[in-house]
Amino acid sequence: MTITDPAQWEDLFTRTVDEQPVQFVRPADTDRPVWAVYEAAVYVGSVAAETDGGRPLWRVQDSREAHRDLDDAIRSLRRPSSWTREREQVAAWARRLLADETLLAIDVETTGLENAYAVQIAAVDRAGTVVFNEYVQPNAPVEPAAVAVHGITLDRLAQAPAFAELLPCLTDVFHGRVAVAYKMDFDRGVIERELHRHHGDAAAADEWLGRVRWEDAMVPYAVWRGLWSVKRGAYRNQPLGGPHDAVADARLLIAKFEQMAATPSTSPW
Structure with missing residues (x-):
């Protein structure tokens, strides 16, 4: 469907979501933008389109949950029965x-996506107070695609310290702390690469990293959102949505934790 006004959409249409066809049927007793949703001829719920002058907002009628993307509304209807329990586990973890x-929320901006080095490292505490924020001379090219994302050029880094100069302070800040990141294996991997380049020794890098307790927020947040991908057989990962400044993204991560932690329990106990 390419018509932007849902009121003009057909009474009956099919849309593929995560490679699985979904049938939409408007009830015969209404001309409102409301459709019953079927998969393999089985009713899974209803969605309604609400317009506010921009993209339609898709509301799942049973839960009143709203999504900008119709596919996400369908993914919410596909949640497994275990989702409520899993979401409460994530909330308790947060x-x-x-x-x-x-607790430290950390973010690392880099020279690229593959074999990247750091150009900015930031950490904030659970109150969002900055405890570390430094631009880093990467001694490596910064990919144009990376600059387009974070805006950090080599010219901007000309006077920045190298990772080795920052390591004593970074050690004081990180060691003995819980470091949480969004897609932790990437951020941790960048620091590991920097340590290995500095020490020339994988064992020394492992020893440094082992004095930090690492936590990843991406998968728990995906569970908390609960948008089920039948293609992946897992909850769909969500973008953090930050501005790609290390401090701002770390603070946004703390805000996501507060959002998850505030989830009310539905347990009868």
Whole structure:
């Protein structure tokens, strides 16, 4: 469907979501932009389109949950029955981390996506206070695609310290702390690459990294959102949505934790 006004959409149409066809049927007793949703001839729920002058907002009628993307509304209808329990587990995990005084949210901006080096490293505490924020001379080219994302050029880094100069302060800030990142294996991997280049020794890098407790927020946040991909057989990962400044993204991650932690429990106990 390419018509932007849902009121003009057909009474009956099919849309493929994650490589699986979904049938939409408008009830015969209404001309409102409301459709019953079927998969393999089985009713899975209803969605309604609400317009506000821009893209339509798709509301799942049973839960009143709203999505800008119709595909996401369908993914919410596909949630497994275990989602409520899993979401509460994520909320409890977020509350435990926010209660930990050693918590740091970290973000690393890099020279690229593959074998990247750091151009900015930032860490904020659970209150969002900056405890580390430094631009880093990468001694490596910065890919144009990376500059287009974060805007950090080699000219901007001309007077920035190298990672080796920052390592003593970084060690004081990180060691003995819980470091949480969004897609932790990427950020941790960048620091590991920097340590390996500095020490020339994988064992020394592993020893440094082992003095930090690492936590990843991407998968838990995907579970918390609960948008099920039948193609992947898992909850769909979500973009963090930050401005690609390391401090701002780290603070946004703390805000995501607060959002997850505030989830009310539905347990009868």
